[in-house]
Amino acid sequence: LDSYIFLKHWPLCVTSLASANQVTMDDFELSCKGVYRALTIREKYMRLAYQRFPLTTSEYLREIEGGSFKTEDLVQPAPPKQGEDPFDTKNLPKDLGYVARMKDGVIYVYKDAAAADKHQPKDLPCPDYDTFIDDMNFLIALIAQGPTKTYTHRRLKFLMSKFNVHEMLNEMEEMKELKLNPHRDFYNCRKVDTHIHAAACMNQKHLLRFIKRSYRVDAERVVHKLNGKEVTMKELFESLHLHPYDLTVDSLDVHAGRQTFQRFDKFNAKYNPVGASELRDLYMKTENHIGGEYFATIIKEVASDLEDAKYQYAEPRLSIYGCNPTEVFSPNLKWMIQIPRIYSGPSVRHVENNKSFDIFRGRNFVPHFGKMLENIFLPVFNATIDPQSHPELSIFLQHVTGFDSVDDESKHSGHMFCTKSPKPQEWDVGKNPSYTYYIYYMYANIAVLNQLRRERGMNTFTFRPHCGEAGAITHLLAAFMTADNISHGLNLKKSPVLQYLYFLTQIPIAMSPLSNNSLFLEYAKNPLLEFHKKGLVVSLSTDDPMQFHYTKEPLMEEYAIAAQVFKLSTCDMCEISRNSVLQSAMSHEEKSHFLGQNYLKEGPEGNDIRKTNVAQIRMAYRYETLCYELNLIKEGVKSD
């Protein structure tokens, strides 16, 4: 690192710090205290749910408090060993005999039915409702607080300028490091598609070819039942007045275009090939007459393409009841469960299993919101308590790494989550509860679930919601409290306080600028480059290749376009690839293999350039910059 031109530290005397930020001493202290408390809030909820929080930030928090710090590791699923059947049900753990029941929207675990009746739950801490609301209200106030807004805005501006200076001074040196790094270049750096929906993971041309092929082979096969009558594929297509032979990408009409911009409803309709939900049922769903066979085959083909590409991985998101495609095992795939926020409302994004998920209050499938939560989480708890009596789900859960929450964020709910909000079992109106309300209950259940699973030595789950693609800034606030990492994050543009907090806590953000370009934000206006420069942890993901991409390698297309439009350097691209592996739910074993043994360490120490192709100069810059900002907070808090 001799050649690295360090940016000299600004003086660390507190009064000059305040004046350097052009705020009064009082405002500086106020801001630092607010930011400090915000950091401790996130830390608390991350620990509770066995999610991640950066060690560096924790160390500074302990220093402020005068305490010391111990690391705890996440339990992540190990990949099956070579030759071992990933779906072997013989060695499932035994029944614990516990009882799981939902109370006020959260599932509690009891020793037995008697304890359950008396509500004497086992000691699996769950977030305290009132404290959570308190914490939330504190953060709501903080992000609107004038001095803190000024302070964080100035810090972010500083971070941007600092990176620009770093780039001018060290760009050639970074490149030199990479040139001297044998074997490894951008092409053979591992990259994970951190946000991709299984139902749209194939590109449009792939889907078209698959449909044509399936017809050539299976025209006479019964693929559907209509009012008890068996329908062959030929009959199905005849009823739609089309022949697969004539089908083109245009008539398939699954690609987003100019018509979908700012029109989530139109975008949703694109999930239906040729506008026919029958074809979506047949090809992109797990629960249909053929048991999701076609869907599973398509995903297998996508997985096989990834395996061929060798350095690309994906974390497809699947609706919860879809268990069959998990027979699709590939070392290049990690599964996630997505839970659509569709308690009420007709237009839903990324919901493959309308049938399973027609549990909308609006259609009277569930009596109240609590029942919906129970439908989602109770089977998962039961499979965790007694895996042998739920072998399929238990095995599936071994391959699940996290939960997502999906829907059109731009829809306003009108509801404000507070102490007076109805309990889930009381929420029996047709209206959708707010994003925050959803998020809280998902988080609370995942937290308890993770504790139970951790106790059993099972893999735990991360919470990785869609957040900040559109809608209110409170979405990003809720995720700051509860999510291990998020998808999109565009709206961090709108809140300097939250943006700065996301930086300090290094929350990974899976960004999909091509998706945004078709839906919410033009490519050149995407904040990806800005976030990356400031030091937020961004990765690149495809979201829905079927709707957004043109080529056979959607993830490479995503990287290539970002590289061209934003003029990213190789070091930038490799840093983003590294971020994607860190953000992903790859196992500890895999991450060690992809990033180097010390990947859990922060700063240059944690980087193995031979694996990641990220310059140590860049790592040093990032680490130094984070420490500098955390140190400011420390000085501000201590100066009191």
Added chain:
Amino acid sequence: LDSYIFLKHWPLCVTSLASANQVTMDDFELSCKGVYRALTIREKYMRLAYQRFPLTTSEYLREIEGGSFKTEDLVQPAPPKQGEDPFDTKNLPKDLGYVARMKDGVIYVYKDAAAADKHQPKDLPCPDYDTFIDDMNFLIALIAQGPTKTYTHRRLKFLMSKFNVHEMLNEMEEMKELKLNPHRDFYNCRKVDTHIHAAACMNQKHLLRFIKRSYRVDAERVVHKLNGKEVTMKELFESLHLHPYDLTVDSLDVHAGRQTFQRFDKFNAKYNPVGASELRDLYMKTENHIGGEYFATIIKEVASDLEDAKYQYAEPRLSIYGCNPTEVFSPNLKWMIQIPRIYSGPSVRHVENNKSFDIFRGRNFVPHFGKMLENIFLPVFNATIDPQSHPELSIFLQHVTGFDSVDDESKHSGHMFCTKSPKPQEWDVGKNPSYTYYIYYMYANIAVLNQLRRERGMNTFTFRPHCGEAGAITHLLAAFMTADNISHGLNLKKSPVLQYLYFLTQIPIAMSPLSNNSLFLEYAKNPLLEFHKKGLVVSLSTDDPMQFHYTKEPLMEEYAIAAQVFKLSTCDMCEISRNSVLQSAMSHEEKSHFLGQNYLKEGPEGNDIRKTNVAQIRMAYRYETLCYELNLIKEGVKSD
């Protein structure tokens, strides 16, 4: 076309036309007359050299003159028939016994040596030097003429707005046409990479893999001679202090980056893998110790990828003396010869054969500019007169479709082409002559050559220079007079008169926004979308995949990025694909197969939607719009 919403014509009364353009009647007439004369100038030079000029425009010109119009076809090479050896030298035409000699920079053909001595050339019309300069001076005055600038600027603005209105009214109808069009979609529309240099036609990863593979197989092979001593590949790499096993895309360092923006010199250096010209000699040149074997193999692999992709074609450009790689025959490739403008000057783009082309005056390889022209064209004339005594070159020329002129256009020559310019044999100074001077002499020789070849029933050549990538606006003026079509054309932005003339004469422009993004103009500022909307004939091309592209399918990457950044519709993309086939030198047979039997007809008649996937509504709009503008000129000229 019933559903097409026609844009109502503006009133065609001449005075209202003038006022609609907010110019006086006098200025309107002046502008129309100027534009009319400009069109006749291009028409004349296109006819002379057997190049293309739109029939519609010719028809309007004849109407203005009160005459009638006859079409003439281009002679283009037919692809070899199935099973026929494309390199068979048995059936070469006989010697005509003619003598070819250069006089004042242009080669003349004589019946015999006696006629040559008396300078009694055969009747192969060649552009008259003084008339050419007159015509050029007229155009130089025209593009600077106030009223004409105002008029053309307003017409272009109108064309832009008109397309926007068309889009809003007819976009959905166009899409409907495409959806109803069976079999054909963007993926299986033929597209030609109209501008790609052979020496950079592979992507960086491909080159890297090839180098590694060649080393594994051929480490002990003698690949080089240094001062008479044989050098094996192993020794060559040792002398460079590197081992191919350690090589990465980063150390290969052939990709353009932020460092190359506005730095053509740095860009040129990127042609040397690992900065070593020895490796460029070995892998990307035709004249080396191994007879260009590796270069030919790489190109064969690129051709094989194109054949696999099935709907993609390319027209690689090769320096003139490179004959060996033409053994690479592929139905998906058409060869072009590129002539670097390197009479003087050290930094040269796209010159693979430094050795052959070290004919710089600066290095005293040629006594004067005329000798350089003779070196280039005399062998071609001789091979045309007596193919049997130049069998290799003759066969090569059968597969050549055109000539390019390449170099950094941003370098200013300081020379102004005029009647007082020295003749080529008098140009013995070290200074480079101007772009226009080069272009004139290349055009003049190609014109005579085409007439000779046409007489013999041989394939003729088109002139397709790099033009308007940078530098003076006169480049685009020279190409307007002489070129069948051009590459780049960015600077048309700067001259409304020329831009309007390029529109009226439908000169195809091969644009490479990714190349521009790395060298001259940021992606979002590229005028491609603007040109396309106004109705200029643009195609997409890669220029140098090795330097600019990331994926295995560079042409698809080029299309995908343009589609995403510019939000192109499927109809736009298919129109651009169709333009690329029209612009290309694919044979009449191939074009009929790719675009439909009537492709030579203009307007919707010439479009076969089943082949092109371009909506007839779009074709009607384009045709109607061109006719409307030509009609304005007619009215303006006639009103006198």
